[in-house]
Amino acid sequence: MKVEARDVTIRDVAKHAGVSVKTVSRVINGEPFVRDATRVHVIHAVDELGFVVDLAARRLATGQAYAIGLVFHNASWHYTLDVQRAVLHVARQAGYSTIMHPCDTGTELDSRDILRMVAQRVVDGFVFVPPTDNATALLARLQELNVPFVRLTPSERDSALPYVSATDARGACDMTLHLLDLGHRRIGFVRGPAEQRAAHERFAGYRHALAAHGVEFDPALVRYGNDYFASGCASARELLQGKPPPSAIFCNNDEMAAGAIAATFEMGLRVPEDVSVAGFDDTALARQIWPPLTTVRQPIYGMAEIATNLLLALLNGAEIEETAVEIPTELIVRKSTGAVPGQC
Numbered sequence: 191m192k193v194e195a196r197d198v199t200i201r202d203v204a205k206h207a208g209v210s211v212k213t214v215s216r217v218i219n220g221e222p223f224v225r226d227a228t229r230v231h232v233i234h235a236v237d238e239l240g241f242v243v244d245l246a247a248r249r250l251a252t253g254q255a256y257a258i259g260l261v262f263h264n265a266s267w268h269y270t271l272d273v274q275r276a277v278l279h280v281a282r283q284a285g286y287s288t289i290m291h292p293c294d295t296g297t298e299l300d301s302r303d304i305l306r307m308v309a310q311r312v313v314d315g316f317v318f319v320p321p322t323d324n325a326t327a328l329l330a331r332l333q334e335l336n337v338p339f340v341r342l343t344p345s346e347r348d349s350a351l352p353y354v355s356a357t358d359a360r361g362a363c364d365m366t367l368h369l370l371d372l373g374h375r376r377i378g379f380v381r382g383p384a385e386q387r388a389a390h391e392r393f394a395g396y397r398h399a400l401a402a403h404g405v406e407f408d409p410a411l412v413r414y415g416n417d418y419f420a421s422g423c424a425s426a427r428e429l430l431q432g433k434p435p436p437s438a439i440f441c442n443n444d445e446m447a448a449g450a451i452a453a454t455f456e457m458g459l460r461v462p463e464d465v466s467v468a469g470f471d472d473t474a475l476a477r478q479i480w481p482p483l484t485t486v487r488q489p490i491y492g493m494a495e496i497a498t499n500l501l502l503a504l505l506n507g508a509e510i511e512e513t514a515v516e517i518p519t520e521l522i523v524r525k526s527t528g529a530v531p532g533q534c
Contacts, residue, residue: 198241207235218285233283255314257287258501259307262319263294266417266445268473269490273319273342276494284502289313295325304328308337315339315501317494321385323353338504340497345387352504352513354497356488358388358470361519362395363402365440365468365486368521370403373530374438374466377405378429380415380422380450382442389442392470396440411436415446422449423456430457430465437465437530444469444476447483451526462528472522481525488519 200218204211209232216224217232224232235241260277264270274290281288289312293300305328307313315338323329323344329351332339341353369377379396382389393412400407410432413425422441426449429436439454441447447469454465461467461481469476472487496515503510 198239200241203232203235203239203241206239207232229283254505255311256285257289257313258498258505259289259291259304259313259316260319261291261293261295261304261316261322263292263322264319264417266443266471266473268445268475269443269471270319272473272490273317273494276491277317277498280495280498280502286314286502293322295322295328301325301328305331308332308335314505317497317501318342318344320344320388321383324385338501340501340504342493342497343386343388345385347387347514350513352500352510354493354500354515354517355388356493356517357519358391358488359395359398361470361486361488361521362392362440363399364395364519364521365470365484366396366399367403368484368523369438369440369466369468369527370399370405372438372466372527374436375405375530376408376411376434376436376438378411378413378426378436378439380413380425380429380439380441380446382415382417382446384414392442415442417443417445419445419449419452422446423453424449426450426453426467427457430454430459435465438468438527439465440468442470444471444473444483444485447485447526448475448479451479451481451483461526464531466527468527472520476522476524484524484527485522486519487522489517493517 200211200214204214209228213228214232217229258281260274262270278288293303295301318339318341320343323341343355344353347353366377381393397407413428415421415425426439429439439450441450447467450467451461454461459465469483469485472485476483476485
């Protein structure tokens with residue numbers, strides 16, 4: 191007969207899982223030094239018995255909020271959604287709640303809101319999603335207060351502050367080489383926000399591939415976008431009205447690439463028969479549009495998982511050997527890119 195949830199104790203969970211009470215406590219509190227298999231086994235026991243942690247007592251005993259803040263202000267909601275899913279999953283497995291905090295950390299008011307969350311002990315630490323990591327004064331203040339945080343693809347990477355990034359330059363280089371191998375020589379590039387280092391690295395990867403192939407860089411083939419769909423539309427229209435127009439357009443992210451495809455069709459052109467279009471990120475959007483988008487996969491969900499685990503380790507006093515984690519990108523070829531017209 192199943193024990194009623196209100197009667198279940200930590201000892202019941204330990205007995206059901208065949209581990210010590212201390213091990214159950216470590217899992218519930220998200221402490222390190224528990225084997226993954228054991229952690230999963232205990233979590234299953236907790237779910238099966240319907241054990242409910244007394245959060246008020248837990249917080250009172252430890253002085254922790256057992257909550258992390260996810261700070262974001264991103265043009266691509268597809269990107270942000272992948273991050274949110276990963277952070278929520280990892281935090282929940284460790285017994286932490288997640289507080290979503292959309293804001294523009296470039297404003298003094300929003301920065302004060304984050305510091306207020308710290309003062310009121312609403313959260314124990316933060317994951318910052320670009321471009322919110324650009325608030326250097328805020329991050330410095332969090333350091334002074336000994337509040338742990340981890341950044342995703344930050345602009346500043348020279349300090350010892352922990353972060354997780356992808357091989358942006360390598361990924362953009364691989365995509366440009368793919369287009370060059372298809373015979374394209376006039377390749378338009380729609381840049382991302384100027385304040386984001388990842389956008390600069392992707393542009394650098396594009397230029398490196400052109401140089402490696404002996405193709406002269408043409409600034410007339412570059413437009414400045416902001417990672418929004420509408421920006422991709424507008425940039426593609428401008429590029430395709432050029433004389434001569436590019437035979438391929440490579441965008442800083444999938445959102446703008448989707449906009450570029452829409453603009454191409456609006457102008458009576460076909461993708462990829464007349465114009466090839468490529469993106470970066472490999473969000474769900476890349477598989478949902480037509481034609482399916484050729485893009486560079488950066489494992490957004492996996493990167494956010496690593497960032498959250500890094501933060502949890504910091505919160506639990508674990509020593510972090512590697513504070514800068516770089517994840518490899520992967521070229522994903524779908525139907526939005528093809529050979530230069532007339533060379534099929």
